[in-house]
Amino acid sequence: MQLKTKPKPIRKTLAMATATLLGHVTHIGTANAESNPWEIDTAVMSYQENGRVSVLEPVIRMREDKGDDKFFTLKLVVDTLSGASPNGAIPTNSPQTFSGPSGSSSYPIAANTVPLDPNFHDTRYAINAEWEQPAGDARHSIYGLSFSTETDYQSLGASATYNFDFNNKNTTLTTGASFSGDSVQPLGGKPVAFAVVPASTGGGGGGGEDEGGGGGETSFHVNKRVVDLLLGVTQVMGRKDLIQLNFNYGKESGYLNDPYKLLSVVDNTGALITAVAPDSPYIYEKRPDSRNRTALYSRWSHQFGSDVLRLSYRYYSDSWGIRSNTLDMHYRLELGERFFLEPHLRSYKQTAADFYHTSLLNTEVATLDYASADYRLADMTTKTVGLKFGWLVGKHSEAGIRVETITQQAQPSRVIGIQSQQDLLPTVKATMVQLNYRFLF
Amino acid sequence: MAAAFTLESHGDYWAGRFTAMASPCEVLCDLDDEASARQLTELACAEAQRIEQKFSRYRDDNILYQINHSAGEPVAVDDETAALLDFAAQCYLLSDGKFDITSGILRRVWRFDGKNSFPTKEQIQALLGLIGWPKLTWQRPWLTLPADMELDFGGIGKEYAVDKTALILQRHTAASLLINFGGDLLATGPRRNGQGWLVGVEDPRRLGTQGGKRNTAKEFELVQGAIATSGDTQRYIMHKGVRYSHILNPRNGWPVRGAPRSVSVVAGTCTDAGILATLAMLQGKKAETFLAKQSVKFWCLR
Numbered sequence: 001m002q003l004k005t006k007p008k009p010i011r012k013t014l015a016m017a018t019a020t021l022l023g024h025v026t027h028i029g030t031a032n033a034e035s036n037p038w039e040i041d042t043a044v045m046s047y048q049e050n051g052r053v054s055v056l057e058p059v060i061r062m063r064e065d066k067g068d069d070k071f072f073t074l075k076l077v078v079d080t081l082s083g084a085s086p087n088g089a090i091p092t093n094s095p096q097t098f099s100g101p102s103g104s105s106s107y108p109i110a111a112n113t114v115p116l117d118p119n120f121h122d123t124r125y126a127i128n129a130e131w132e133q134p135a136g137d138a139r140h141s142i143y144g145l146s147f148s149t150e151t152d153y154q155s156l157g158a159s160a161t162y163n164f165d166f167n168n169k170n171t172t173l174t175t176g177a178s179f180s181g182d183s184v185q186p187l188g189g190k191p192v193a194f195a196v197v198p199a200s201t202g203g204g205g206g207g208g209e210d211e212g213g214g215g216g217e218t219s220f221h222v223n224k225r226v227v228d229l230l231l232g233v234t235q236v237m238g239r240k241d242l243i244q245l246n247f248n249y250g251k252e253s254g255y256l257n258d259p260y261k262l263l264s265v266v267d268n269t270g271a272l273i274t275a276v277a278p279d280s281p282y283i284y285e286k287r288p289d290s291r292n293r294t295a296l297y298s299r300w301s302h303q304f305g306s307d308v309l310r311l312s313y314r315y316y317s318d319s320w321g322i323r324s325n326t327l328d329m330h331y332r333l334e335l336g337e338r339f340f341l342e343p344h345l346r347s348y349k350q351t352a353a354d355f356y357h358t359s360l361l362n363t364e365v366a367t368l369d370y371a372s373a374d375y376r377l378a379d380m381t382t383k384t385v386g387l388k389f390g391w392l393v394g395k396h397s398e399a400g401i402r403v404e405t406i407t408q409q410a411q412p413s414r415v416i417g418i419q420s421q422q423d424l425l426p427t428v429k430a431t432m433v434q435l436n437y438r439f440l441f
Numbered sequence: 442m443a444a445a446f447t448l449e450s451h452g453d454y455w456a457g458r459f460t461a462m463a464s465p466c467e468v469l470c471d472l473d474d475e476a477s478a479r480q481l482t483e484l485a486c487a488e489a490q491r492i493e494q495k496f497s498r499y500r501d502d503n504i505l506y507q508i509n510h511s512a513g514e515p516v517a518v519d520d521e522t523a524a525l526l527d528f529a530a531q532c533y534l535l536s537d538g539k540f541d542i543t544s545g546i547l548r549r550v551w552r553f554d555g556k557n558s559f560p561t562k563e564q565i566q567a568l569l570g571l572i573g574w575p576k577l578t579w580q581r582p583w584l585t586l587p588a589d590m591e592l593d594f595g596g597i598g599k600e601y602a603v604d605k606t607a608l609i610l611q612r613h614t615a616a617s618l619l620i621n622f623g624g625d626l627l628a629t630g631p632r633r634n635g636q637g638w639l640v641g642v643e644d645p646r647r648l649g650t651q652g653g654k655r656n657t658a659k660e661f662e663l664v665q666g667a668i669a670t671s672g673d674t675q676r677y678i679m680h681k682g683v684r685y686s687h688i689l690n691p692r693n694g695w696p697v698r699g700a701p702r703s704v705s706v707v708a709g710t711c712t713d714a715g716i717l718a719t720l721a722m723l724q725g726k727k728a729e730t731f732l733a734k735q736s737v738k739f740w741c742l743r
Contacts, residue, residue, distance in 0.1 A: 010535045011708075011717070011735040017531035018712045021524050022604055037736055067732055067739040169660070 039063040043436035050429045053083040053120055069140065071132040079124040079150075084116035088261040088373035089282055090359050091115065091422045092272055098262075098282070099198055114426060117260065124150040139164040146180070152259075155182040161230070174232035174246075182224040186259030190222055193286030194365060196279045197262055222255035242301040250293040261285045263373045264359040270417030273362050283365065285372040287355065292319040306334040321354035322377065338392045344404065346384035353377040358412040358424055375425055379411040386432070397439035406430040446486050448479055453634070457482025461489035462497075462599050464623025468610070471617040471632045481614060485606045489622060492602040495521070496594040498545070505592060513588040515578075523581050525594060525601070532597075532716055533574040539723040540716065544572050544691035545593025551678070551696070553687035559680045565694040572691050600625050600669050600715030607711075619663070627667040627711045637664030667711035671718035672703030672742070688722040699726035707738040 041061040048054040061075040087098060089109075096109045100119045109115040126148035135141040144159040157180030164173045184190075191197075232246035262282040267273040272281035299312040314326040326348045333341045355370035356377040364371075386404030393399050410425040446459035455478030457468045468485045470478045495503050508516050518526065532540040546568055550560035571590050578585040586592065594601075599622050607620050607627050618629045619638040628638045640663050661668070671688070678685040678696070685696040704721045708714035717735060721728040732739040 009734050009736065010720075011713070011737065013531070013535055014713055014716055015709065017528050017535075018604075018710050018716075021528040021601070021712065022608065022710065037738075065738065067737060068729055068741050 037065045037067075038441045039065075039438070040441055041436065041438045043434055045432065045434040047430060047432045049083070051084070052116065052428065053081060053085050056080045069134045071130075073128075073130040073132070075126075075128040075130075077124075077126040077128075077148075079126075080121075081124070082121040084118045085120045086375055087115050087117040088263055088285065088375075089115040090264045090266075090373075090419065090424055092264075093418065093421060096272075112422060114423075122150045122152075124148055124153075135162065144178075152185045152187055153182065155180050157181070157226075170236040172234040174230065174234070176228075176230035176232075178226075178228045178230075180226045182226070182254075184222045184224060184255055184259070186222070190255070191257075191259050191284040193257065194283050194371075196275070197282040197284060199280040224252065224254035224256065226250065226252045240303040242299075244297075244299040244301075246295075246297040248293070248295040248297070250295075251290065252293070253290040256287045256289060256291060257285055258287075258372070258374055259284075261372060261374050263357065263371055265362050265365060266359045266416055266419075267362060268417065270359075270415075270419040275362065283360070285374065286370050287372055288320065288370055290319070294318070308332045316350075320377070321352070322350055324348065324350035340390045342388040342390065342402075344384065344386035344388065344402075346382075346386075348380075348382040348384075350380050352379045352411075352413055356413050358414060359416065359419065361416070375410045378413065378425065380408065382406060382408045396441075397437070399437045400435070402432070402434040402436075404432040406432065446482050448475070448482060450475070454632075455482075457485065459486045459489070461486065462493045462602065462622060464599065466622045467619075468606075469619040469621070469638065470614070472614070477614060477616075481610050481618070484609055484613065485620065488606045488609055489602050492598065492605065496525075496598050498591075498593055498595070505594065508584060508586055509591045511586055513585065515583045515585045517582045518584055519582075525597070526579055526584065527581075528597070528712075529594075530574065530579065536720050536723065538574070538692055539690065540596070540720060541572065541574050541691040542592050542594060542596065543574055543577065543590055544689060545595060546571055546591045547689050547691070547694055551687070551689060553678055559678060569694050572694070596719055597712060597715060599623060600667075600711040603627050603667065603711040625667075625669040625711050625715060626663070628663040628665055630665050637662040639663075640668060661707075663707070666707055666709055667714045668705055668707050669711050669714035669718050670703055670705040671715065671722045672701060686722070688719075690723065697723055697725045700724075701728050701741040701743045703742045704728055704732070705740045706732065 039062070041059075041063075043059045045057040045059070046055070047057070057077065057079045059075065059077045061073065063071055063073045065071055089096065089098070091109075091112055091114045093111055095111050096115060097106055098109065098115060098117070099106045100117070105119065107118055126146065128144060128146040130142055130144040132140060132142045140163050142159075142161040142163075144157075144161075146155070146157040146159075148155045157178060159176065159178035161174060161176035165171070166173065228248060228250040230246060230248050232244065234242065234244045236242055261284075263285055265273055265275075265281050265283060274281045293316065295314060295316040297312065297314045299310060302309045302311075308331070310328075310330040310332075312326075312328045314324075314328075316322070316324040316326070326346065328344075328346045330342055330344050333343075335341060353372070355368070355372055356374070357364075357368075357371050358373055358378070360368070360371055384404055384406045386402060388400055388402040390398060390400040406429070408428040408430070412419075412424040415424065446457055449456045449458070451469075453471070453473075455470045455472065455475065457470070457478060459466050459482070466485070466489055468482050470481050472478060494500065496505055497503065498505055498509070500506060504518060504522050508518070529540075529542045533542075547565075550564045550568060552558045571587075576587055576590065603620050603622050603625050604627065606622075607618065607629060610618055610620070611629060617632045617638075619640075620627050620629075626640060631637060640661050672686070678687075686700045686702070688697045688700050689695065690697050700722045704718045706714045706718040706721065708717060714737075717732065717737060718739075721732050721739070721741070724731040729739075729741050732741070
């Protein structure tokens with residue numbers, strides 16, 4: 001068998017021949033895009049909520065310039081989540097005990113304390129690949145594939161984006177679509193919506209043979225589908241301004257419940273009430289099996305000398321009744337040639353979902369179609385204050401550190417009787433620190 | 442002899458313009474002083490015309506004429522010509538014989554004027570015997586070219602002139618320069634505003650129109666390095682409905698099939714960029730694959 005040898009790159013040999021021709025000048029200039037086809041972005045993010053979850057997230061993003069305006073991008077993310085997260089139940093003036101998601105471990109909660117599920121730890125691995133290429137005269141296209149996996153959740157997605165340039169490239173129209181199919185395998189089985197959470201004896205594994213709990217169905221696979229459509233316009237306004245408008249429509253369908261979130265059932269004094277003696281006063285949540293989202297996003301970028309201001313506003317509305325407004329501001333302040341500071345301010349405000357209930361009256365349980373006590377669906381404001389310091393280390397590398405504090409304040413939908421003695425939804429303070437290093441290679 | 446050129450201020454840079462090698466040429470100087478810009482343009486114009494006079498095949502008073510009319514007798518060549526011959530020999534080897542400065546003779550039968558003047562197989566076959574770098578004897582400084590064969594430096598002359606001009610001008614100024622000879626261009630470094638020169642790529646006749654029309658399909662900020670383009674969308678032959686490009690394969694005498702209309706390559710020198718662009722054209726359908734292997738930035742127009 002004859003082996004055909006692959007043609008070898010001739011660029012180096014050619015450069016040597018040229019150097020001889022031009023009198024031993026190796027190059028008159030080093031082309032800026034020539035020798036560094038890879039752009040590597042690495043970052044580590046640490047997010048810590050006071051007394052609650054913490055996340056450690058390393059990210060690596062590699063982008064290769066394949067020439068001819070074609071680019072390949074690969075992004076790998078690992079999320080390590082640990083700590084405690086609210087299980088949806090309200091704090092009360094007496095201690096409470098909850099069974100863990102698998103029914104095998106239970107955890108006690110002290111009186112007057114927000115119930116946090118301490119078994120919150122998971123590692124998520126995500127990979128995302130993108131291919132970008134010109135398509136015709138005045139447009140280019142980007143195709144993406146993504147996959148992520150964690151203990152109880154897998155997601156597989158695909159996306160396509162087209163950009164059309166008009167008007168001497170001063171106007172860009174963007175259209176995009178993405179789809180993802182997710183598979184959820186709740187630990188301990190899929191809970192039956194509104195079913196009573198099995199009582200915990202507090203002994204840890206008391207109901208051992210009843211693995212999965214009374215509320216668990218045998219189905220271990222539930223699915224979720226997400227479709228997103230994007231239409232956007234970017235317009236260059238003179239030499240210093242750029243305006244961007246995006247419209248996004250999304251539809252989620254399938255299993256949209258959080259299988260680990262509970263609702264507290266109370267009587268009209270606000271105290272927990274148990275329907276039948278051995279049962280617990282907690283039930284599983286139930287959300288609609290579809291959600292339509294629309295969002296309008298606008299951004300203005302303006303150059304002040306060498307500094308850049310980016311101001312954005314986003315309006316969001318969905319079929320669950322959530323409306324939100326986000327204002328975001330970044331200002332990049334150049335400090336000489338090699339350093340910059342970037343303050344960041346963000347303000348977010350949302351209205352509660354129609355079916356958000358901090359707790360449920362026992363008389364309501366039979367009458368409601370949907371209910372959830374997930375505080376992320378409550379009336380809420382979030383304020384973010386951050387600062388990034390960036391350093392251009394060398395000609396082809398940049399390092400940065402970003403520190404942000406996030407304050408989240410949610411409002412209960414209703415305070416019944418003795419619940420007024422409790423801080424039902426305490427303010428959550430979180431700190432985010434991100435280190436990043438970017439280089440060409 | 443003072444060459445004819447024009448000088449024009451564009452606010453934060455000067456543009457000197459002249460014609461050489463049958464192409465519009467320009468030198469953009471990132472400086473405020475008119476006298477310096479004038480001196481640099483004069484130097485560029487002189488160097489471009491020197492190279493044109495020395496290596497043009499339309500003159501009868503230069504070294505190329507002596508070589509092409511040596512009737513098989515050895516000719517002693519100067520150092521610069523010798524260096525170009527060494528370089529041509531390297532390119533012949535690197536390209537597996539696809540880049541051959543003896544192949545210009547094919548132009549006798551192929552006329553790329555957009556008309557249907559198509560040669561016969563016999564006409565082409567007759568010329569193939571007069572093509573092939575290995576047929577000549579090159580022992581520095583002696584070159585022996587068999588009778589009726591011809592050399593042509595057209596494939597590297599303009600890019601070589603850009604590089605030589607840049608080297609000369611850099612001895613006279615530290616300012617950032619953009620040298621553009623008919624679309625083959627080179628930038629010497631970042632401008633005072635920290636940016637590169639904005640150049641249009643794709644339509645070879647519109648390259649380097651800084652501050653002028655910018656309706657080219659691609660724009661590229663060139664800080665330091667060179668871009669050369671091979672191909673010309675106007676030069677082709679239509680024959681039985683098939684469009685034949687003007688890039689000829691010296692091994693069979695026929696136009697390369699499946700080649701892009703034009704290829705632009707970014708490299709450290711204009712000569713490198715030009716050779717890579719030409720070799721890519723010679724790869725035909727595989728032009729993009731070839732360039733991707735070289736790890737250079739490039740654009741192919743098909």
